[in-house]
Amino acid sequence: MSRLDIIPAPTRPHDAEQLLRINAPLVAEWLTEFLRDEMVRRRGFHRAVVGLSGGVDSSVTAFLCARALGAENVWGIRMPYRTSSPESLEHAQLVIDQLGIHSRTIDITPAVDGYLQYEPDADGRRRGNVMARMRMIVLFDLSAKLNALPVGTGNKTERLFGYFTWHADDSPPINPLGDLFKTQVWQLARYLGVPEVIVSKPASADLIVGQTDEDDLGISYHLADQILYFLLKGYRVDQIEEMGYAREKVLLVKNRLESTHWKRHLPTTAMLSSTSINDYYLRPVDY
Amino acid sequence: MKIRVVAVQFKPRKGDVEHNLDRVAEILRQIVQEDVPADVVVFPETITSGYFLEGGVREAARTHEQILHGLMQRYLPFARREPLDVVLGFYELWRGKYYNSAAYLTLHNQPEQCQVLHTHRKFFLPTYGVFQEKRFVARGRNISVFPTRFGRATVLICEDVWHSITATIAALKGAEIFYVIAASPGRGFHGETVGNVEKWKQLLCNMAEEHGVWVVNASMVGFEGGKGFVGHSMVVNPFGQVVIAAPLIKEAIISATVDMEEIAIARANAPYLADLESGLADLLIEMEEIAAEQHREDSA
Numbered sequence: 229m230s231r232l233d234i235i236p237a238p239t240r241p242h243d244a245e246q247l248l249r250i251n252a253p254l255v256a257e258w259l260t261e262f263l264r265d266e267m268v269r270r271r272g273f274h275r276a277v278v279g280l281s282g283g284v285d286s287s288v289t290a291f292l293c294a295r296a297l298g299a300e301n302v303w304g305i306r307m308p309y310r311t312s313s314p315e316s317l318e319h320a321q322l323v324i325d326q327l328g329i330h331s332r333t334i335d336i337t338p339a340v341d342g343y344l345q346y347e348p349d350a351d352g353r354r355r356g357n358v359m360a361r362m363r364m365i366v367l368f369d370l371s372a373k374l375n376a377l378p379v380g381t382g383n384k385t386e387r388l389f390g391y392f393t394w395h396a397d398d399s400p401p402i403n404p405l406g407d408l409f410k411t412q413v414w415q416l417a418r419y420l421g422v423p424e425v426i427v428s429k430p431a432s433a434d435l436i437v438g439q440t441d442e443d444d445l446g447i448s449y450h451l452a453d454q455i456l457y458f459l460l461k462g463y464r465v466d467q468i469e470e471m472g473y474a475r476e477k478v479l480l481v482k483n484r485l486e487s488t489h490w491k492r493h494l495p496t497t498a499m500l501s502s503t504s505i506n507d508y509y510l511r512p513v514d515y
Numbered sequence: 516m517k518i519r520v521v522a523v524q525f526k527p528r529k530g531d532v533e534h535n536l537d538r539v540a541e542i543l544r545q546i547v548q549e550d551v552p553a554d555v556v557v558f559p560e561t562i563t564s565g566y567f568l569e570g571g572v573r574e575a576a577r578t579h580e581q582i583l584h585g586l587m588q589r590y591l592p593f594a595r596r597e598p599l600d601v602v603l604g605f606y607e608l609w610r611g612k613y614y615n616s617a618a619y620l621t622l623h624n625q626p627e628q629c630q631v632l633h634t635h636r637k638f639f640l641p642t643y644g645v646f647q648e649k650r651f652v653a654r655g656r657n658i659s660v661f662p663t664r665f666g667r668a669t670v671l672i673c674e675d676v677w678h679s680i681t682a683t684i685a686a687l688k689g690a691e692i693f694y695v696i697a698a699s700p701g702r703g704f705h706g707e708t709v710g711n712v713e714k715w716k717q718l719l720c721n722m723a724e725e726h727g728v729w730v731v732n733a734s735m736v737g738f739e740g741g742k743g744f745v746g747h748s749m750v751v752n753p754f755g756q757v758v759i760a761a762p763l764i765k766e767a768i769i770s771a772t773v774d775m776e777e778i779a780i781a782r783a784n785a786p787y788l789a790d791l792e793s794g795l796a797d798l799l800i801e802m803e804e805i806a807a808e809q810h811r812e813d814s815a
Contacts, residue, residue, distance in 0.1 A: 247705070249705050250704050250705055251704055251705055251706060251707065254704055254707075254708065254709065255704050257763075257764075258701065258704065258709070258743060258764065261738070261743065261764050261765075262738050262741065262743060265526070265737055265738035265743070266738050266741065269526065269737075270529075270738070402741070509570065510569035510570040511568075511569055511570055511571050512529075512567050512568065512569050512571070512739065512740050513740045514529050514565075514739055514740050515529055515530050515568065515569070515571045
């Protein structure tokens, strides 16, 4: 009798790289429609203000806003602090020039230092939070001046890591990138034509000189996104380890995720009645 | 018999029933005035209010009589001579409970001849992930088939058709045309199109082919709180082929002529429904055994 060949299934049934791949043109079309619908139709705003850091998230957001609303309706706001990297400013300018959007540059140094002079011992984390909150003061004030809506730029990875300042970076009322992992934002950026120098540089919050996200987090975005993907799907640590990921990296991601749930919620309110808002009295944001 | 069907996808204004009924009427006016070939016009699930209402269901729900009356008042000024059937989804108040429902109405130029032919109350209420229906509406208890001017029809809503048994019951009860209305928030962006569009295509084509029936699907569009409804309404023939599909996420109207005689051709080539009928008694016994066993296990 002749022997039959056995055809085995792929050895890596969970190819995270493949699973995190996006159809960038389709995502771009979807997010453009999202911005038009949520800004113009639901909220009646025809203009957007975007804080441009020179990084990939805010660049992609500006590109999407220009697509959705027209470059003439988008304001890119650069808000450097005295320790910010000059490169950040230049990269933000590349986006402004390429898109032909309006721009403003507001140096937040006097405002930030005006407060910090009373707290000279504030460490880097506190200083960073003050800068992030000051930038939101500027963004929201300019939005009132321009009758424009501030558009958020936070991606899913940093939201899951709690790697942002609460009620600062996360405060704009709408956010097109919040359900895209960082590595997916990079894919979208390349499709949209964001300058390569912005896409390929190491991501940085630029709150402390020389800082990079990946050093801060202790893991590369590439790896973090894959682990997050499986954790969110509901896989246990040992299952993810079995797929070939180092246990200490999986635990690092899991701990970060599980210690920051509070950052993804509104403030906790004491419930005293059966009409408590968002517990019993439930109405959606656009109702 | 041929039925001229139209499926409409538009973005309703959240919670504003009067405005959305105006919009439905405006589209009917366009159809009448432009002499669009149309016997039945189908609108998506919860088109009178938008889908994600949470507790707002209490404010947006209407009785089916109110829906008929509201639409009739708007339709009469431009009514055409021949009747026009309309299928649409709405949050319903019925016998003191709220439902996610679909009404099949016949509009006429004589008010006394306008009527609700059938109301379907959604049987399977998705309550997982982004969906919370069981918190806010009650479940319908029937999969009904009803006679129309154009033969026997059924109306199903969204998750109703994610369970193949629902369509199977309607087919066994004799439905030859399925009106399937939906509001499906897009997710899954790695493939050629949005993941759930792909899934809907599969579901509707399989259903049409397995039972040899026509499927007319109207699917909502527009973003609600960041969740975008895909649209891509479709008409599928009894061979399981998409005859026409609307675009993704954009407002649109599609039309098609449904030839009911193709049902017999499809069923002769793929006689699955007849096979099912002949095996039905055995299947029923199997189902009863499963149900009895589940009951025993759960009470143990």
